[in-house]
Amino acid sequence: MESLSEHEKTRYARHLILPEIGLEGQQKLKAASVLVVGAGGLGSTICMFLAASGVGRIGVIDADTVDLSNLQRQVIHTTPRLGMPKAESAREQMLAINPEIEVAAITQRFTAENAHALAEGYQIFVDGTDNFATRLLINDLAVQTQRPFVYGAIYHFEGQASVFDASRGPCYRCLFPGQPPRDEAGAPPNGIFTPLPGTIATLEASETIKLITGVGEPLIGRLLLYNALEMTFETIHLQKQPNCPVCGQHK
Ligand SMILES: [Zn+2]
Secondary structure (H helix, E strand, C coil): CCCCCHHHHHHCHHHHCCCCCHHHHHHHHHHCEEEEECCCHHHHHHHHHHHHHCCCEEEEECCCECCHHHCCCCCCCCHHHCCCEHHHHHHHHHHHHCCCCEEEEECCCCCCCCHHHHHCCCCEEEECCCCHHHHHHHHHHHHHHCCCEEEEEEEECEEEEEEECCCCCCCHHHHCCCCCCCCCCCCCCCCECCCHHHHHHHHHHHHHHHHHHCCCCCCECEEEEEECCCCEEEEEECCCCCCCCCCCCCC
């Protein structure tokens, strides 16, 4: 188990005094590796909380550069870093928060060709994407490599989150017994309420830290639905689909 320096014991003091986390949980965080796919609205807050919590190795992948129109909600990026690759900008901010961790910034698209190689060596995949195609790719890789996939999605004032772990519950494809939805190429961008990605990403970071430390009940087999206008949270139960093409009996 990774030991903690005196410096780290001070940094993580409020975690160390939580009985559920403690020294053992903090050591698990230090030994953990997480891949965050996307450094946009969701990825911003996921990355900052994972860095602050002391996750030892974080990979962040995003092919885009920081644009002025991102800053209304992608809070890891800053005005002086406009034009910088988002993965690099995220890395800079994460290391500014916590220089004790390792961060790999990957300025590439996450595709069927490179996904396997990029994801190798990370124990949990976290969704910071904005499209179905990439989520399906992460999901299928997670099922194949028996890794958990922490999921989040946002639209206007609403968001949702779940944890997919095919060994213990449904996978993302189980949500779509028929044909999974397709993204409309070239569709105009969706409106996003400024704090919405932060709310959902905070839930994703919470679930990731829980999976690593083994505390609490993960959102496996449950989909959390959030509505910022009505300020409601609702949980619905998800079923594993026996004929799911990825995790079912007849895959
Ligand atoms: Zn499935």
